[in-house]
Amino acid sequence: MEKHLMTHTLFGQELRRDHEVDFVAETDVIVVGSGAGAFTSAITAAKHGASVIQLEKATEIGGTTKKAAAAYWVPNNHFMREKGWADPKDDALRHMARLTRPQHYDPDKPHLGLTEWEFVMTEAFYDNAGPAVEQLTKWGALEPIPWDIQPDYYAQMEENKAPFGRIIYPHRFGGAPDEVGDGTDMIAVFAKSAGEAGVDLRLGHAVSKAVVDDQDRVVGVIATTDAGEIAVKARQAVIFASGGFTHNVDLRTSSLPGPILSGCAASTNTGDFVPIAQALGADLVNMNGAWLAPMVLDRAIANRPDQVCSFSIPGDSMLWVNRYGKRVVNEKAPYQDVVPTFWAWESQKAEYPNLALVMIWDESCKQHHSGDKYGNPMIPDGGDQAHIVRGDTLEALADAVQERLAEYADRIGGWNLDPDFVSTLKSTIERYNDFASTGIDEDFHRGEAPIELYFNMGGRPGNDKNETMWPVSDSGPYYATLLAPATLDTKGGPRTNPDGQVLDRSGEVITGLYAVGNCAGAMSGGSYWAGGATLGPIITSAYLAGRHAAATSTRVEEPAAATF
Ligand SMILES: Cc1cc2nc3c(=O)[nH]c(=O)nc-3n(C[C@H](O)[C@H](O)[C@H](O)COP(=O)(O)OP(=O)(O)OC[C@H]3O[C@@H](n4cnc5c(N)ncnc54)[C@H](O)[C@@H]3O)c2cc1C
Known part of the structure; x- marks a missing residue:
């Protein structure tokens, strides 16, 4: 009335x-x-x-x-x-x-x-x-x-x-x-x-x-x-x-x-x-x-009017880990659904262990899945790769990530990588690679929903198991960028x-x-x-x-x- x-x-x-x-x-x-x-x-x-x-x-x-x-x-x-x-x-x-x-x-x-x-x-x-x-x-x-x-x-x-x-x-x-x-x-x-x-x-x-x-x-x-x-x-x-x-x-x-x-x-x-x-x-x-999605941390901090979130990022020999080097989410889940994982609160340590997630990929993933559609951070050579760090080894990669985090310390409450990050990351990759070789992600079921395959935009030749997964190479170069929680809008x-x-x-x-x-x-x-x-x-x-x-x-x- x-x-x-x-x-x-x-x-x-x-x-x-x-x-x-x-x-x-x-x-x-x-x-x-x-x-x-x-x-x-x-x-x-x-x-x-x-x-x-x-x-x-x-x-x-x-x-x-x-x-x-x-x-x-x-x-x-x-x-x-x-x-x-x-x-x-x-x-x-x-x-x-x-x-x-x-x-x-x-x-x-x-x-x-x-x-x-x-x-x-x-x-x-x-x-x-x-x-x-x-x-x-x-x-x-x-x-x-x-x-x-x-x-x-x-x-x-x-x-x-x-x-x-x-x-x-x-x-x-x-x-x-x-x-x-x-x-x-x-x-x-x-x-x-x-x-x-x-x-x-x-x-x-x-x-x-x-x-x-x-x-x-x-x-x-x-x-x-x-x-x-x-x-x-x-x-x-x-x-x-x-x-x-x-x-x-x-x-x-x-x-x-x-x-x-x-x-x-x-x-x-x-x-x-x-x-x-x-x-x-x-x-x-x-x-x-809010309508949620991850955004590259560098882009979030720069806060430019033309910035976009990173929606459903393609890639197979690619995974996201937290400050401890652990996988914590199905990287292919709809963007709305991955953001609450960034908010997980660890009570005893009184911290957000996933406040940023480190997205890591290898050279072959770069070759197969680079692009700039829908905020894909794997920008091809020649494009703006300022948000990407590189390392010939996982140790060097972690150092480069840590350096980048130090630059942003005052914007992210000093959030950084755990001292055991690299050793945990190595076991995480080993486990991920086992899953990739069978095509079954026993931890997060990556690639099992139709939308995950759709947004992966195709797999590499020879991958007939799970096109969203492929073993991460045991030799570099490796690449990484940091992802942060963001909105499309509220x-x-x-x-x-x-x-x-x-x-x-x-x-x-x-x-x-x-x-x-x-x-x-x-x-x-x-x-x-x-x-x-x-x-x-x-x-x-x-x-x-x-x-x-x-x-x-x-x-x-x-x-x-x-x-x-
Ligand atoms: C990269 C990207 C991809 C997306 N893809 C999709 C998609 O495929 N499908 C989908 O459903 N959604 C998508 N979204 C979300 C979608 O764009 C928004 O939810 C939708 O466009 C919002 O429409 P709106 O009319 O509510 O607001 P907006 O389009 O945001 O328009 C609001 C307008 O109000 C103006 N304004 C603000 N304050 C004032 C004021 N005080 N006085 C006068 N004017 C004011 C603003 O300047 C703006 O022009 C995407 C968003 C982004 C950023």
């Missing part, structure tokens, strides 16, 4: 009353950001007859979305249906529920072990993802290419009845009909479509405050620009799609459940919406949740209803306020359902929010509403 008088007192320097400000512009709907969430909402609202002003903090469009591979995961999509591939709702919900809350999962419970809110949001995602993508495609806002060869991250799970077919990639903007593109292409198509729909996009506008009327409805925003602060009025709604708080070190450190040394979200994603939402009395959820923020309306702590709608994408609280808890499971739900919720926000447009001349 919407209300106009709030059940709590508004407070905070992030709010202004409308009678205190002079609006320099007025529109039906304000959209904050220019990633997938923002563009989807802006285009959808405009197509439903609303005038839209889109405010982006950066001087260029695209946010994190532009950096992404930009797969989007869409259960029961029209490509699947055209092929006769079933993706029944009950099974899909079970699959998502088991991943979101495994500790409470029960297929016989009405909400499958999810909270009621998580269940409602997950169900809304299943019901609306396909229709949203179809409509956006009809408008020319998405150019989808189904990608049936990539298995889901949990293709092997009993609950996963549609392990292939839900993943869609963007078409290469202006490319050949079947040419697959990435986030740059997704954003280019969105921008073109938004322009055609009449969206008024303004760069260099960092929204810092919400404007409320005397009935506590959100009626505008204050944005900081080069020319100072300006106020923009929204007759209908303000939709935040301003990304997560990866680059707000204080908030990230106090919210996330373990150490995170950096992230590859847009550098402008500093959680600006969090204090605004708090001041408006929003109910924040999943603030300890996924905590205000609780919303399926239409993206922000809810306060008593479950009431905060009138005029919407949140979509990584600035909103995600219903998926700490999980990453599949490749594309950030953008699938983001596009879906942003579509629903744009449609809802425009529903009571007050524009005099409205374009014909789109048909469904």
Whole structure:
């Protein structure tokens, strides 16, 4: 139920009353950001007859979305249906529920072990993802290419009845009909479509405050620009799609459940919406949740805007060890799932033994698996190899790693290698090589899930056992880099209803306020359902929010509403 008088007192320097400000512009709907969430909402609202002003903090469009591979995961999509591939709702919900809350999962419970809110949001995602993508495609806002060869991250799970077919990639903007593109292409198509729909996009506008009327409805925003602060009025709604708080070190450190040394979200994603939402009395959820992946430590420390995480690194005669020289994880597991291993706490020593993991590979792995796709640290010769150390022996390699760690001592609490690192590493490699020669990783089951083979991108000739494993050579040169825990972005923020309306702590709608994408609280808890499971739900919720926000447009001349 919407209300106009709030059940709590508004407070905070992030709010202004409308009678205190002079609006320099007025529109039906304000959209904050220019990633997938923002563009989807802006285009959808405009197509439903609303005038839209889109405010982006950066001087260029695209946010994190532009950096992404930009797969989007869409259960029961029209490509699947055209092929006769079933993706029944009950099974899909079970699959998502088991991943979101495994500790409470029960297929016989009405909400499958999810909270009621998580269940409602997950169900809304299943019901609306396909229709949203179809409509956006009809408008020319998405150019989808189904990608049936990539298995889901949990293709092997009993609950996963549609392990292939839900993943869609963007078409290469202006490319050949079947040419697959990435986030740059997704954003280019969105921008073109938004322009055609009449969206008024303004760069260099960092929204810092919400404007409320005397009935506590959100009626505008204050944005900081080069020319100072300006106020923009929204007759209908303000939709935040301003990304997560990866680059707000204080908030990230106090919210996330373990150490995170950096992230590859847009550098402008500093959680600006969090204090605004708090001041408006929003109910924040999943603030300890993030989309996780390892990142090369040197890149994490350099913190450049163009940095990316290292997603599912290919390679066979390659392994990761901790400060004691021990393997601690299946190196091929989905990137979300390896990061909690970095957070393991050793009580007696009061330390994080895995705060960084040393990725080690040999010359033949370099020959077979070098590349720079998806943050692969094994950069081929001629590329930027500054993060790679080399040693002709394992002893020399360990010395080089130790030297690198010493350079970063003040950034990682003096974390370094144990004095027995090399001798333990030698036995670790011996054990790993035994597993590689049989093809069975008795410790971590590397290479047993379909996605692990997919991301390994093929094995070397002659390896017919387990293409993700090959014995590490007993002679150098050896190479190493350090991996650290990082985020793609965070996924905590205000609780919303399926239409993206922000809810306060008593479950009431905060009138005029919407949140979509990584600035909103995600219903998926700490999980990453599949490749594309950030953008699938983001596009879906942003579509629903744009449609809802425009529903009571007050524009005099409205374009014909789109048909469904
Ligand atoms: C290398 C990489 C690969 C990835 N691959 C995939 C993939 O294949 N599939 C997938 O599902 N996900 C992937 N992701 C994650 C995905 O990119 C993000 O989850 C998604 O793009 C987030 O979209 P968004 O619209 O919520 O936010 P963003 O795209 O981050 O956009 C937020 C925007 O808000 C702007 N902003 C912030 N604060 C303000 C403010 N105060 N005022 C105005 N504007 C503001 C930012 O500048 C930014 O432009 C990947 C991420 C990376 C980094």
